[in-house]
Amino acid sequence: NAGVMQNPRHLVRRRGQEARLRCSPMKGHSHVYWYRQLPEEGLKFMVYLQKENIIDESGMPKERFSAEFPKEGPSILRIQQVVRGDSAAYFCASSPPGGAGNQPQHFGDGTRLSIL
Amino acid sequence: AQKITQTQPGMFVQEKEAVTLDCTYDTSDQSYGLFWYKQPSSGEMIFLIYQGSYDEQNATEGRYSLNFQKARKSANLVISASQLGDSAMYFCAMREGLKGAQKLVFGQGTRLTINP
DSSP states (O other): OOOOOOOOSEEEEOOOOOOEEEEETTTTTOOOEEEEEESSOOOOEEEEEETTTTEETTOOSSEEEEEEOOSSSOEEEEEEOOGGGGGGEEEEEOOOOOTTOOOOEOOOOOOEEEOO | OOOEEEOOSSEEEHHHHHHOOOOOOESSSSSSSEEEEEEETTTTEEEEEEEETTTTOOEETEEEEEEEETTEEEEEEEESSGGGGGEEEEEEEESSSSSOOOOOEEEOOEEEEEEE
8 A cells, every 4th residue: 555554543542641643654755744633623734744854833732742753664643641632533644745736635544542 | 824614514415416515715825725635434535636826727637626716715616426425524625835845724624415
């Protein structure tokens, strides 16, 4: 599968635990975006990363949330000390470097995070 | 700030009829891109169609077309000859600037139900 790969597909955590969501972009893509979707709502931008750099984190909560995209390996969205309000679907998208404006972002299938 | 408005929370259409999903946007930028994504009940995000702000022709992709009215800041999605498999959530999204690597701002979505 050459598409954006996210895992796990479903993740259950208890309040106070840590959640780690992984995203491998499409082959040849070096830009990664994370979005959050609450039930019955649209996707909300969280963070945009390139390899080893955070380009735009204007949508990230100030505390408990962090993201990285190392030189090797997938991008990771990390949520520390999860609370019930973190329950949502988290989507990763990727786009190629220097892409033309009409290049869509390609989305993974998302990770559904449930907090008990 | 960018804003996308989808005023139809839900729509019900008979199979084989055409359907128009509304989307209006607000931006102060002259260069932007508009996208439509489909989210079936399985949850993945599927790219449908793109329109650039400088494109003179309305975009078309198979049964999908985008009715772009720049002066009115609207970018409605038209689905011709609807099929049962078109039942899904549909999201309009905007990217400011014409370069590929920019975050997307999504509307709240429209839930489309196709009746047999």
